[in-house]
Amino acid sequence: MAFDLEGLRAAVAAHGRVTRVVIAAIRGSSPREMGAAMLVWQDGQSGTIGGGALEFQAAEAARAGRLGLSWHALGPELGQCCGGAVTLLTESWDAARIDTVDGTVVARPALPFSGTENGPETLQVSGAPLTVKRLLARARGQGVLPEAQLVGDWMVEPVLRPSRQLWVWGAGHVGRALVNALSPLPDFAITWVDTAPERFPETIPGGVTRLPATRPADLVPYAPKEAEHLVLTYSHELDLELCNRLLRHDFTFAGLIGSATKWARFRSRLAALGHTPQQIDRITCPIGDPALGKHPACIAIGVAARLLRPEQSGITRKELSA
Template identity: 65%
Template structure:
């Protein structure tokens, strides 16, 4: 996770002045990781730094904050009566449209203490130079009184084909997850709900299969339209294109028929086996939200496995 600049922009546009509270450092155990953040305004908040009492106290302080920037440490056990036992350092910063305009960067680096308002420390310069020379994004961290956070960009393109009950449940469950960039496709604008979550791009298309070639080859796909004919056309197009993952909603009977029809369209058994069907966890049931929870778990397990493989290869 990094600095969610788009989310902050949206909150400032909707609520005016907003205080961003981020975990800047941790000693011992903590309910969330460094870089976890929440946005607080007078009548509400979004995001979470976890911890129950920690978040409650931080939200209350953020609403009455006068200074532009406050850095403070909280001993979770002695100060807040929590069981984690660690010490969490929070950075709270007040943003409005004027201050937000200065943050349009890929990397946000700023001093967080009055004593650190001078030149950038050598340790910070070295870390930034090393990250840039290697083409790596530094992790969120507090270094010699300076906070370093990369601007967050969703890195997993996810295409959801179908805006029916299951499609809507999937968008509700998956859109808050920070790493998914969701493209949502159906046959017409009337198929979509009026309130589409931030970060989800709805695309009405009379023939959805024609859009497959516009999807990046590293995209993940969930096929669940209202029509088996549309589903089959999408599977055919996906196998003729490329993808990181493709899942099809359906029963074992539907998948047996699709395998036969895809083979007749010229796809080999090895190619066809790249499509997962059914998706999710059938043991959870067929309610749209139950399907969505199972699919979300499937995608997250897959991404975690891929990350472990990359770490092993590195």
């Protein structure tokens, strides 16, 4: 898990001061991993540290202004069946504090629970320990980001950087369902393309870049060659042109919505455009899991599962990018 700086910045812009609760350490079983976080403000919250009694009590403590480290035995204390224990770090963030983050790693003192809103902020602390300094040096000098972890009395988290570039071609019913399903996942940076602004919904999820273009296929050269693509426009001709351009451009994964009949016709037409059978085989069609049904949400669930387990396509990501 990583520190979602942009998500925190958006929450602070919308709600003012926001409290962030992060799982700093785990012993035994836990409903979420280290680095999982939620944001809490007076009349709402976002994100999750696992739900249940732990999350409810943590949100109440955050609203009461109780900051710092706190320890929770999930079974004896909260009646949860996980059987482990977690350490939570609860911090207050505003725009001024966000501006101090360098954009690579967030490292700061994680002081014991103070019981007051500003307690941990006002105490004097020594400089970062040597272990933390080494983690920061590796991140800045070598680009090796640390995992979220509690190092002594310091919390260290890498800033979220999506590792997968996903281009969704088409903003119809299936495109919307796919973007709604995939946009909450931190690994994906989504670029969403269609032929006109009115093709998109009024509200676009955070982390999604909307690109209206009269000729969408002309945008293919601007996609990173390691990007993944989902082609599902309203036009078979546009779908075909996108497949043609993608095969000439390169990609890590490309999936096309369609039936077996559509794909058979596309294979013939792509061959006529000069692509070999081996090249054409790199495109996956149909996408998703046909057994789930044809409802847009069913297609989105199948596609999301496939993307999250790319080895199930029969072609590994390493092979696709070779």
